[in-house]
Amino acid sequence: MTTPDIPPAIAGTLARETAANVLPGAIERCPPDLQTRLKQDFDKLMERPVCSSDEEVRNFHSEIQRIQGLTAGY
Numbered sequence: 001m002t003t004p005d006i007p008p009a010i011a012g013t014l015a016r017e018t019a020a021n022v023l024p025g026a027i028e029r030c031p032p033d034l035q036t037r038l039k040q041d042f043d044k045l046m047e048r049p050v051c052s053s054d055e056e057v058r059n060f061h062s063e064i065q066r067i068q069g070l071t072a073g074y
Contacts, residue, residue, distance in 0.1 A: 012051025012060055019045065019064045026071035034074075038067055
């Protein structure tokens with residue numbers, strides 16, 4: 001996740017940029033009913049403010065992993 005020399009805001013921004021580049025394509029390969037749910041989850045995720053703590057970065061990253069896990073295999 002984060003290391004002591006990477007501020008949470010930077011780690012969170014990098015996670016957000018990675019999610020924005022990877023998740024939409026993965027979501028589009030899913031069946032339509034799952035796509036709808038994951039698009040809503042993704043939109044909520046991207047509406048979150050920039051992370052200001054290591055815990056927020058971990059939570060953000062966990063949500064990215066959850067969405068990635070649901071798209072696996074499609």
